[in-house]
Every structure is written in structure tokens, then in C-alpha cells.
Amino acid sequence: MTETVRFVALLFPDVTQLDLTGPVQLFSRLPGAEVHLAWHDTAPVATDAGFSIVPTTTFADAPQADVLLVPGGQGAFDLLADDVALDFVREQARGARYVTSVCTGAFVLGAAGLLEGRRATTHWASHPMLDLVGAVPTHAHVVRDGNVLTGGGVTSGLDFALTLIAELAGDDAARRVQLTMEYDPRPPFDAGAPGRPEADPEQVRRATADARARREPLVRAAVERRAS
Template sequence: MSFGIIVFPEVEELDFVGPWEMLTMWSKLAGGPANCLIVAEKREPVSCAKGLSINPHVSFAECPPLDYLLVPGGMGTRREVDNPAMTRFLADQAPGCKALLSVCTGAFVLHAAGLLSGRTATTHWASLDRLRALGDVKVVEQRFVQDGNVWTSAGVSAGTDLMLAFIAHTAGEEAAAKVQLQAEYYPADTVYGSTASHERAPAYVKRPSQASGSAA
């Protein structure tokens, strides 16, 4: 099995590094894909949103057929939705993929390649209205959502949850459990400061009244 994660200039680092960590642990611990690849339009260093530079394994032209493919988000997606090389690569790979995944605004890149129309999907909280404006996507405000073989997640850190849930769905809960334990991924439910009171805070974030109610 081959799993590819696409990167591009100004990709958000945690959008792909979080899923990459879960993916490669799956591969090493629980029989996950043997071939895990970072894929970019060209095989040269890619400068990410926060300054990290990453070296892709393969270019679009060199990439083998993939069983699974993930598109992360970041400000660079604003450009990639109009990049014919990107949308053509996705459209060419998609028919042979068992699953397509996106994190954050990577959903817009899937849509630009014709792979999200008619689906239920989510994205970063600040881009939910923009996704709704496309008109042919049923937008939900959830940490992640599956619609058939297409999985989408909310922003940045949500990609880690997406990948862990995908592993559980694909390989079983025990496989996901091994990955979760090795990664020590047991997120705290602390909500700092006024985060939950922000008018556009994600709906799934516990409000102070909810938190106190659950404690009682």
C-alpha cells in the first residue's frame, strides 16, 4: 500500500506533520502502508507557512499510483486551487485511491480537482462560510467527517484526529490503539482563556457552562 501526503509552498506545518506522525507509526507498529511518501509538484525543498523547509520524496511526475492521498491546508491553498498541475495530479490519482483525505483548507484543493462536489465536508472554522459559498458541498462544523471514501477535517491540529480515526476505520481499533499509545496522543480538554467565548469558536469546543455542567 502507498500513502501520499502532498505539500506545497505555504502549507501549514502541523496539517501534514501530525498526520505523517500517525501514518508512519501505523506503518511501523500495526501493518500500515509500507510506502509513505511526501509528494510535491517538484522534487525540491518546499518552504512551509511558518518557515519549515521540507524535502519531498517524489514529484508529481515521479509519484507512483497511490492507495491513499491526503491534502493539507494553509495559505498556499489559495494559490493551489488555481494550479493546473495540482488539480490534474489529484484528478489523475483519485480513481485509483481507496480514500482521499484533507486537512483544514485542503478541502478547497480537493474541490478544485472535482473531488468534493456533492459531499459532506468540513474545514477550518474561519473558512466554513467560504466552503459553503461553493454551493455544492454540504458543510458541517465537526472535528472531522467521512463521506464515503472522502475524509475532511477542521483546522491544523484536527488532522491528527482525522488520521487516527482513519486508521481505526481502515485497520481496526487495536491498530489505532497501538499508534495512540506510542504517540502518547491523549489530548487535554483544557480550553484556555476566552477561546470558547469567541463568536466563531468551533461548535464542538466546550463552552464554560458546558464544562461546568459536565463536571457536576
């Protein structure tokens, strides 16, 4: 009999939709997968791409996750002051086999106290702030520390998802999902990360400075609230 694996993903306003929908699309192909998108209520939630996604459950009604997923986006930083959402993440994490994030969802895990002393990654523009939430910043596409898996920025969520599927069901299952989705990236440019030959250093500098200016005060406020 196929084992049921419950994926519970946080959905919130101004989420970067690919952080969420990319991994969830791959997870849904795993035999036995059961996907839940949780928010305060079940009204449509606006993403940063201009369209909305409908939650499938509320925080109060969500089942216990086998895999807890927190995606990123600017909306993740608004969650740092949302005690109900952070409590939900903490409670789910206690019973989850895997606690995971993509992109800046790592800061939600950090604000919930789940990254203390753990290696983690996030989007390159916000990566320098990871130590503020007690994490050990690690430059990699996917980072595992115990049962905590974090993915880098946005599209790295696909590699993160395949890594986790292999953990759950074996390499062959992950290969089948990869083939089914025709995940065979061949970008037309070599500018996908800082340091790549075609990446614009000025864009990297501006994006990092902008992320720090907009997001660091929110991260520091969340850390202070948790410590008080």
C-alpha cells in the first residue's frame, strides 16, 4: 500500500508564487502525496505575480505535516510580526519529519526559532542576514542540517524538491518525477547567480543593499520580539 505523505505549505499575501508552486508541483507527483496550502482563512491570497491562489485549509484545520514548507517573497517578512502564523509553523515543526523552506521563507523558520545553530541558505540578496536569526549561513543551492532543508532563491526550489523526494522515496522516484516534468534546464544566459560570467555586479550590489534596507529592520524586530 502506498504511504501517504502530507505536505503542508504556508500560503500568504505577496508570496513569490514559484517558491510555492514549483516544489508543490513536483511533490504532487509523488505517489501518496497529499498537499495542503494553509493560511488564516480560505479566501484567495494574492501572490507577487499578480494572481491569487486559494488556500485549501486554515491554520486551525490543517493536518499535521510530514513535510512543512515555507516559501519566500517579500510577504515572508510581513509574517515575522504575525504571531499566529509563527505559532503555526512552530507547532507543525514539532511533529514534522522535515521542516523546509525555499528562498526567504528561511527567515520565517528563523523567526520561529527553528534555525538556531543550523546551516541554512536563502536567496543571495538576503543571504548576509541569515546569521541574524541564529542560522549558519551556507552558500549552496540546497542545504540540509538534520531534518531541516532550505533551498536558495526561487528556482532552486525545484532542486530542493527533487532532493527531498529522493529522501522520502528514493533516487529512482526523484528521477521519475524529474523526467515526468521534463526538468532539463538549459538557460539561454549564464547570469543565474552572483559570480556567474554574465551576472551584473551592479545589479547584485543594488539588490543586496535594497534587501538589507527593506528587510533587515523587520528581521531584527522579529528577533527582539522572540527574545523578549
